[in-house]
Structures are given as structure tokens and as C-alpha cells.
Amino acid sequence: MNNLTEIRDTAYGGYGVGTLPDGRVIFIPHTVTGDKVRYRITEDKAKLVYGACEEVVEPSELRGEIYCPHIGECGGCVLGHIKYEEQLEIKKGFVKSAFDRNRLEYPEMEVTGSYYNEFRNRATFRIRDKKIGFYKFKSNEFIPIEHCPVIKSSIVEKAKELAADVEERAYLYVTENEKGESLARTDVELSSKYSFDGLKTGDKPIGRKHLGYDTRYGTFYVGFNSFLQGNRHISHMLQDFVFENAEGRLGLELYSGSGYLTLPMARKCEKIEAIESYAPAVRLAERTKLKNVKWHIALSESIASMGKRKVDLIVADPPRTGMEKEVCKYINESGASKLIMISCDPNTLARDISRFSDNYKIEKVHICDMFPGSYHMETLTVLNKVK
Numbered sequence: 001m002n003n004l005t006e007i008r009d010t011a012y013g014g015y016g017v018g019t020l021p022d023g024r025v026i027f028i029p030h031t032v033t034g035d036k037v038r039y040r041i042t043e044d045k046a047k048l049v050y051g052a053c054e055e056v057v058e059p060s061e062l063r064g065e066i067y068c069p070h071i072g073e074c075g076g077c078v079l080g081h082i083k084y085e086e087q088l089e090i091k092k093g094f095v096k097s098a099f100d101r102n103r104l105e106y107p108e109m110e111v112t113g114s115y116y117n118e119f120r121n122r123a124t125f126r127i128r129d130k131k132i133g134f135y136k137f138k139s140n141e142f143i144p145i146e147h148c149p150v151i152k153s154s155i156v157e158k159a160k161e162l163a164a165d166v167e168e169r170a171y172l173y174v175t176e177n178e179k180g181e182s183l184a185r186t187d188v189e190l191s192s193k194y195s196f197d198g199l200k201t202g203d204k205p206i207g208r209k210h211l212g213y214d215t216r217y218g219t220f221y222v223g224f225n226s227f228l229q230g231n232r233h234i235s236h237m238l239q240d241f242v243f244e245n246a247e248g249r250l251g252l253e254l255y256s257g258s259g260y261l262t263l264p265m266a267r268k269c270e271k272i273e274a275i276e277s278y279a280p281a282v283r284l285a286e287r288t289k290l291k292n293v294k295w296h297i298a299l300s301e302s303i304a305s306m307g308k309r310k311v312d313l314i315v316a317d318p319p320r321t322g323m324e325k326e327v328c329k330y331i332n333e334s335g336a337s338k339l340i341m342i343s344c345d346p347n348t349l350a351r352d353i354s355r356f357s358d359n360y361k362i363e364k365v366h367i368c369d370m371f372p373g374s375y376h377m378e379t380l381t382v383l384n385k386v387k
């Protein structure tokens with residue numbers, strides 16, 4: 001069989017889209033539109049066929065600079081072989097097609113890029129045979145690494161130092177602030193915190209339990225397990241977006257984490273009610289000492305049962321799975337004049353907006369490429385209540 005195809009698109013997840021001889025679609029990672037490739041089928045389900053690229057017979061003009069020897073295998077930079085400007089176009093395409101599928105109307109999208117300049121302030125490594133590394137794309141096969149161009153190099157060096165003492169298979173999560181203070185978490189039992197300021201080893205914390213991150217709007221605190229926006233160069237754009245667009249007397253923030261977006265919001269609203277389900281994140285949020293914020297440890301989906309309030313603004317930054325149906329229903333009936341939605345998955349974002357699109361129209365869309373090389377991005381939207 002002549003296993004050749006021309007790639008005609010990039011699908012969400014980072015797959016090149018090709019065509020099988022019987023006309024069905026095949027998804028082939030590490031390829032790009034315009035490539036002519038020889039492939040092998042790796043998974044054949046009735047509707048979904050996945051393949052692996054065996055040879056690029058004719059490379060596309062959209063292929064770019066290879067900035068890391070692991071491009072083409074690593075699960076992190078699945079778009080890393082593609083010119084950076086094209087990656088931005090692809091990501092814009094992901095957002096547009098999600099919005100179009102959900103029949104949403106939207107204005108011209110603004111896109112801001114970053115670069116492969118050690119932008120990551122946090123990373124989760126695998127440890128095998130005393131080395132750090134990552135898994136291959138969609139596999140548990142380990143790739144040892146010495147350096148990673150997208151992660152702050154001091155994070156990589158500190159991780160290597162600890163891993164050199166670990167015989168077992170383990171994971172290691174590391175985060176570091178701009179002062180060089182760092183926290184790490186691993187599933188192996190260790191008796192030292194190595195070069196970290198705090199280490200959670202198994203269930204036992206050694207040293208510091210949280211770090212402060214200075215931002216334009218005040219200091220924000222993170223712990224071993226709390227959420228942290230991942231790009232040390234452009235994460236502040238999320239805060240700036242909230243600052244520029246927030247207004248109103250009472251603001252409601254859903255999925256507030258440790259208060260990263262509450263900091264700018266608190267400068268624009270008289271009062272804020274912030275809701276987050278992970279109790280340690282709320283304890284860290286309280287350290288911001290924001291006087292006009294009431295923090296709630298609660299599920300966002302319990303908002304409707306938390307009493308009636310006349311909300312002017314709702315800010316929501318849910319996890320990848322998006323917002324629960326009850327939350328969308330609450331927003332739809334809230335009467336808030338403005339919504340600011342921030343999301344790391346355009347598909348769940350579009351689905352959620354479609355649940356309140358009779359009452360709210362999209363006024364702004366800004367895509368921030370927080371993760372160059374990967375297929376991930378943040379989409380920031382402002383919606384206004386239909387009069």
C-alpha cells in the first residue's frame with residue numbers, strides 16, 4: 001500500500017491532518033500543512049485514524065528553525081517544527097473554528113506571541129535512572145534531557161541535581177520565582193531539600209511551603225500544589241487584560257486560585273466575592289491582604305445556592321474542562337453587565353459562551369500564546385450584556 005499523504009491542516013492537539021486512500025482523515029503528529037509524508041497507521045478506530053510520520057518526502061515551507069534536538073518526539077513542543085508566525089496562525093485557527101462550530105459572533109481576534117526564551121516558570125519532569133526528562137508524545141516512553149529551551153534554565157539545573165540521587169521512577173514538579181526562590185514536589189522520599197527553598201517529598205514538606213511572586217498589581221503566593229500561570233514573560237497580560245476591562249461595584253470571580261487575577265480586579269471593583277474550591281489556594285490568596293475581597297472555599301457550581309447578589313462583573317478562569325452547566329446557567333441569569341472569560345481550552349470556552357450567548361455578546365478576543373511550541377494558548381474574552 002502506498003502510505004503517502006499531503007498534510008492539509010493542523011488539528012487541535014497538534015496533529016497534521018492527512019487523507020487515507022479510502023478518503024478518511026488521518027491525524028499525524030509532528031507534520032504541518034504542505035508536508036508530503038510517508039506514514040504508518042498506529043491506531044485505526046472506525047472514525048478516528050492516527051498515524052506516525054515515517055518520512056517527510058517533501059517538506060512544507062512552513063517548517064521552521066529546529067531549536068531543540070527533541071523536536072519531533074517530545075510531548076511538549078508538538079508544534080515546535082513549525083515557523084513561529086505560523087504557530088500563531090494555527091492557534092488563531094483553533095479559536096476561530098471552536099467559535100464557528102458553536103455559531104458565536106466575534107470581532108477580529110488579537111494575537112500576542114512570546115518565544116522559546118526559557119519562558120516556563122514551572123515544569124513537571126519524569127525521573128528515570130537518575131536523569132530528568134519527559135515522555136514522548138502520547139506515550140510513556142522516557143526521553144532524557146540535559147536542557148530545555150522553553151524552561152527557565154535554573155529550574156532544569158536544580159531538577160538535575162536532585163534527580164542524580166534518585167534511583168526509582170519518580171516525578172518532580174518545580175516552580176521558581178524571579179528572585180530565584182523555588183519550590184518542588186516529588187513522590188519519592190528524600191531527606192534533603194537540595195537547592196530548593198521548599199520540597200514536598202512524599203507527604204512531608206521540608207523548608208518553605210510557599211513563595212511570593214511579585215506582579216504589577218501586588219504579590220501573589222503559590223504553594224506546592226496551587227495553580228500558577230506558566231509564562232514568566234507574558235502571564236502579566238492576563239492581569240493587564242482584567243485591569244483594563246474590569247469595572248463595576250460588585251465583582252464576582254469564579255475559579256480564583258490564589259488570587260492572581262483578583263489583584264488587578266480589586267483595583268477596579270469596590271467589592272469582590274472570589275470562589276475557589278482548593279482550600280490551600282484560598283489560604284494563600286488571603287496572604288494578599290486585599291481588603292475589598294471576600295474569599296470563599298466553594299465549588300463554583302454552588303454559586304446559585306450562595307444567596308442572591310447584584311453582580312456587575314463576572315470574571316471566570318476555569319480549568320481546561322471549562323465551566324459546569326449550572327455555572328453557565330447562573331451567569332446567563334446573573335444580570336451582570338460585563339463578563340471577562342479566560343480559558344486555556346478554546347473548545348470548552350466556546351461551548352460555555354454558547355450557553356449564555358442569548359444574553360451576552362463577545363466584544364473582545366485576545367489570544368495570548370503562553371506556550372510557544374505547544375498547541376496550548378490562553379484565550380481572553382470580554383462579553384457585554386445584550387440591552
Ligand SMILES: C[S@@+](CC[C@H](N)C(=O)[O-])C[C@H]1O[C@@H](n2cnc3c(N)ncnc32)[C@H](O)[C@@H]1O
Binds near residue numbers: 275298300
Ligand atoms: C486555571 S486555574 C485559575 C486560577 C487563577 N485564576 C490564576 O490565574 O492563578 C483554575 C482554578 O479553578 C479551581 N477549580 C477547579 N474546579 C473548580 C470548581 N468546580 N469550583 C471552583 N474552583 C475550581 C482550581 O483549583 C484552580 O485554582
